[in-house]
Amino acid sequence: MAAEIDQRIIEIQREYLDFLDDGEDQGIYQQKVRDMITNNEVRLKVNINDLRRKNAKRALSLVNESFEECVAFQRALKEFVASADPTYSKQYEEFFVGFEGSFGAKHVTPRSLTSRFLGNMVCVEGIVTK
Secondary structure, three states: OHHHHHHHHHHHHHHHHHHHOOOOOOOHHHHHHHHHHHOOOOEEEEEHHHHHHHOHHHHHHHHHOHHHHHHHHHHHHHHHHHHHOHHHHHHOOOOEEEEEOOOHHHEEOOOOOOHHHOOOOOEEOOOOOO
């Protein structure tokens, strides 16, 4: 069972790696990763709309089953950074992925955030008051 899950995550990771390695397309994420390395950052912002355009299946899974998907995406980012700059990759144990873009029905307010969203990625928008 655990081996099947690991194999599935590796396959998902490969798809995210293909997404990040977009040199033949517009090269947006290759440039963003280079900028991340130059600015000594560990977080890459990914637009879900770009992912949806290139790999709709992964975008849907990311929003609906975010735990495994985020783990695979972060591993893919680490692998991509290691191929771009091995010394920078060794400086940090983990790299993180932030998401922006259209979340559709998963764009909620604090009041509409309920338990039905457990396990899903959501975008919560609201005003914080003290």
